[in-house]
Amino acid sequence: MSSPPHVLSADGLVYPDGLNQINANFADIYSRIDNATTISAVQWLVNSFTPVFVDASNYTLAGDQRSLHAVGRMVRAHLSGGYVYAAVSSSTYSAVTELTTVTLTAAVLDSTLDGVELGILTPGANSALPADVVRTFGEQTVAGHKDLTGATLSVAEPIQAAHAARKADVDAVNTKADTLNALVLAEHNADGTHKILPTGFKSGLAPAYQATDELTFSGGALEIGGKLYFLSAATNVTFASLAADTSYWVYVTPPATGNTLAAGDFSASTTAPTRNHAKAGLYNAAGDARCIFGFITDGSGNIPKFRYSRGRVFYDTNISVASITPSTSWTDVTLPVPTGIAILALVGVFNVYVDATAYPRIRPNGSSGWQWGASYVEAAAQRTDTIQEVFTDTAGKIEVGFNTSTSNRVDIYGYGYQLPEDM
Numbered sequence: 001m002s003s004p005p006h007v008l009s010a011d012g013l014v015y016p017d018g019l020n021q022i023n024a025n026f027a028d029i030y031s032r033i034d035n036a037t038t039i040s041a042v043q044w045l046v047n048s049f050t051p052v053f054v055d056a057s058n059y060t061l062a063g064d065q066r067s068l069h070a071v072g073r074m075v076r077a078h079l080s081g082g083y084v085y086a087a088v089s090s091s092t093y094s095a096v097t098e099l100t101t102v103t104l105t106a107a108v109l110d111s112t113l114d115g116v117e118l119g120i121l122t123p124g125a126n127s128a129l130p131a132d133v134v135r136t137f138g139e140q141t142v143a144g145h146k147d148l149t150g151a152t153l154s155v156a157e158p159i160q161a162a163h164a165a166r167k168a169d170v171d172a173v174n175t176k177a178d179t180l181n182a183l184v185l186a187e188h189n190a191d192g193t194h195k196i197l198p199t200g201f202k203s204g205l206a207p208a209y210q211a212t213d214e215l216t217f218s219g220g221a222l223e224i225g226g227k228l229y230f231l232s233a234a235t236n237v238t239f240a241s242l243a244a245d246t247s248y249w250v251y252v253t254p255p256a257t258g259n260t261l262a263a264g265d266f267s268a269s270t271t272a273p274t275r276n277h278a279k280a281g282l283y284n285a286a287g288d289a290r291c292i293f294g295f296i297t298d299g300s301g302n303i304p305k306f307r308y309s310r311g312r313v314f315y316d317t318n319i320s321v322a323s324i325t326p327s328t329s330w331t332d333v334t335l336p337v338p339t340g341i342a343i344l345a346l347v348g349v350f351n352v353y354v355d356a357t358a359y360p361r362i363r364p365n366g367s368s369g370w371q372w373g374a375s376y377v378e379a380a381a382q383r384t385d386t387i388q389e390v391f392t393d394t395a396g397k398i399e400v401g402f403n404t405s406t407s408n409r410v411d412i413y414g415y416g417y418q419l420p421e422d423m
Contacts, residue, residue, distance in 0.1 A: 043119065043120050044076050044117035044118065044119060044120070045117055045118045045119075045120060046117060047116075047117065047118070049061055049065075049115070049116055050062065051077070051102075051113055051114075051115065051116045052113075053109060053110070053111050053112075053113040054101070055107075055109070056107035056108065056109050056110065057089075057103055057104050057105075057106070057107045057108075057109065058101055058102065058103050058104070058109075059077075059101075059102055059109060059113060059116065060099045060100065060101050060102070061099065061100045061102065062098065062099060062100075063098065063099075063100065064093045064098075064100055065091065065093075065100040065102075066091045066092070066093050066100055068118060069088045069091035069100065069102050069118075070088065070091075070122055070123050070124055071087075071088055071089065071090060071091075071123065072087055072088060072123030072124070073087065073088045073118060073119055073121075073122055073123050074086075074087055074088075074118070074119035074121075075087070075088060075102070075104060075116055075117070075118060075119070076116070076117045076118075076119070077108065077109060077113055077115070077116045077117075078113070078114055078115040078116070078117075079109070079110055079112045079113055079114075080110075080112035081112070084108035084109065085108070086104035086105050086106040086108050087104065087105045087106075088102060088103070088104065088105070089103045089104055089105045090102075090103045091103070102116075198280070199223065199226070199278075199279060199280040199281075200223060200279065200280025200281045200422055201221070201222070201223040201228065202220070202221070202222050202223065202281075202292070203220045203221045203222075204218050204219055204220015204221065204231070205217050205218060205219075205220040205221075205222055205231055205252075205292055206218045206220070206308055207250070207292075207293045207295075207308050208307075208308060209303065209305050209306050209307075209316075210236055211238075211303075212300075212301075212302035212303055213238055213239050213240065213242055213301075213302070213303065214236055214237065214238045214239070214303075215236075215237055215239070215250070215293075215295075215303070216234055216235065216236050216237070217231060217234065217235050217237060217266065217292075218231075218234050219231050219232055219233045219234055219235075222252060222261070222290065222292070223281075224252065224254050224288075224289075224290045225254070225279065225287070225288065226279075227254065227259065228259065229252075229254055229255070229259045229260070229261050230259060230260055230261060231260075231261040232260060235261075235262070235263050235266075236263065237250075237263045237266040238263075239267075239268040239303075242268070242297050242301045242302070242303070243270075243297065243301055244297055244298070244299050244300060244301040245296075245297060245298065245299055246270060246296065246297050246301075247270060247272075247294065247295075247296050247337075247338045247339040247340065247396070248268040248269065248270060248294065248295055248296070248297070248338070249268065249269055249270075249271065249272055249273055249291050249293070249294045249338060249340070250266060250267070250268055250291065250292055250293040250294065250295070251266070251267050251268075251269060251273070251284055251289040251290065251291050251292075252265055252266055252289060252290050252291075252292055253265050253267065253288065253289040254288070267289075269284070271284070271285070271340070272294075272338070272339065272340020272341050272394075273291035273340075273341070273423075275420075275422070280422060281422050281423075282341075282420065282422060282423050291423060292423055293419070293423065294338030294343075294419060294423070295313075295338060296336055296337065296338055298319075304316070304317075304319065304336075305317070306416065311418055311419045311420075311421065311423070312346075312416060312417075312418050312419075313416045313417050313418075313419070314346070314415065314416040315336075315414065315415060315416050318348055318413040318414060318415050319336045319413060319414040320411065320412075320413055321333055321334070321335060321336065321412045321413060321414050322400075322411070322412045323409060323410070323411050323412075324400055324409075324410045324411075324412065325406075325407065325408070325409065325410075326358040326360065326402035326404065326405060326406045326408050326410060327401075327402060327405045328401065328402060328403070328404060328405055329401065330363075330399040330400065330401040331399065331400050331401065332365060332397050332398075332399060333397065333398055333399070333400050333412050334395065334396050334397050335347065335392055335396050335397070335398060335414045335417075336396075336414035337392055337396045337414070337417040338396075338417070339392075339394060339395055339396045340394055341394055341420070342364075342391050342392060342393060342394060343391070343392050343396065343417050343418070343419075344389055344390070344391055344392075344417060344418035345389070345390055345391070345392050345396075345398065345414065345416075345417050345418075346387060346388075346389060346414070346415035346416040346417060346418075347362060347387065347388045347389070347390055347398065347412065347413070347414065347415065348385065348386070348387050348411075348412070348413035348414070348415050349362065349385070349386050349387075349388060349400075349410065349411075349412060350384075350385050350410065350411040350412075350413070351384045351385075351386075351408065351410050352408060352409045352410070352411070355406055355407045355408065356404065356406040356407070356408065357404070357406075358402050358403065358404060358406045358408045358410070359402060359403040359404075360400060360401070360402050360410055361400070361401050361402065361403070362388055362390050362398055362399065362400050362401075363390065363398065363399050363401075364390060364391045364392065364393060364398060364399070365392065365393040365395075365397040365398055365399050366393060366399075367399075387415055389418070400412060
């Protein structure tokens with residue numbers, strides 16, 4: 001502390017009564033000047049603490065010092081290299097060791113720690129901060145429009161709990177552009193791909209015959225594993241080295257980056273998909289590629305010409321499957337459809353009269369007691385043609401039977417098939 005001046009009498013003697021009071025007043029004034037200089041000039045409270053280094057984020061003090069180390073209060077620590085700064089994350093007192101352990105929000109300390117000073121202002125409701133300063137705790141009404149310039153919005157130190165925004169917290173001066181930007185953020189994942197509801201969404205990507213080894217898929221959008229991907233235009237996809245008389249399934253695998261699909265993201269596999277109920281679609285075994293179509297090849301390894309409409313595939317030319325002489329026994333017939341899952345097939349039944357009335361029936365392979373009837377013949381030279389829908393088993397088979405045994409001829413043709421709804 002600075003020393004007050006001596007006050008003496010004219011003859012060099014001190015008048016003890018009045019002058020002692022003056023000296024006391026001077027001492028108080030000089031003490032206040034010293035404290036004001038120490039506090040206001042550097043904004044840190046000098047103290048007699050003797051901190052003991054624990055690690056980069058912790059030090060201890062003798063006695064219970066928790067009241068001085070409130071969460072969020074700033075600390076200036078002195079090291080051999082100078083001052084470092086951090087906020088108090090927590091302070092705990094041990095009655096056993098009679099030590100207070102102070103934990104900082106940043107790992108800034110080292111073993112040369114020899115002093116700590118506390119910020120003048122104490123965090124919390126009793127802080128000396130003005131009421132119009134934005135605080136990081138509790139409830140507070142902040143008026144006016146706030147702009148963030150050259151910075152991102154984040155939870156800054158000292159660490160405070162983040163609270164969900166309420167409608168009342170949103171400033172009424174937000175513009176239409178602000179709202180649209182918020183919607184864009186809400187509809188995208190961190191990597192820029194779209195979020196989408198509902199799960200299993202698919203629009204477009206309709207297949208069309210292009211060549212014996214090539215299909216065209218229309219532009220559209222497809223949800224895979226919670227993200228939305230886009231095919232921006234009709235795209236030709238070539239499937240090389242297709243085997244003869246084989247069933248294939250077309251899978252779409254998400255691109256490594258972004259959300260734009262290309263021909264290389266489409267592939268054909270002989271392995272049938274399985275239904276993934278959580279993802280509301282048909283996927284490969286790994287669950288990372290979604291199945292969107294199925295086709296077969298003929299005896300030359302070519303894709304037969306077809307037309308597609310709303311999940312239905314219609315062959316340009318019906319495919320002959322079997323010629324059967326009517327019998328009361330059920331006969332297995334394999335239809336030209338993709339295999340591995342049950343398919344609703346379009347079956348043509350051509351019934352030609354030879355020597356007796358015959359009434360053909362068809363049913364799913366392995367079923368019993370239920371069946372579909374096809375048109376029957378009952379007169380010489382009569383022929384009836386009908387098209388039926390029937391589910392195949394996973395091998396593409398159905399059963400054909402008759403009400404009686406005759407010498408008639410019944411021809412079975414494949415007209416096409418219906419893909420599952422979630423493909």
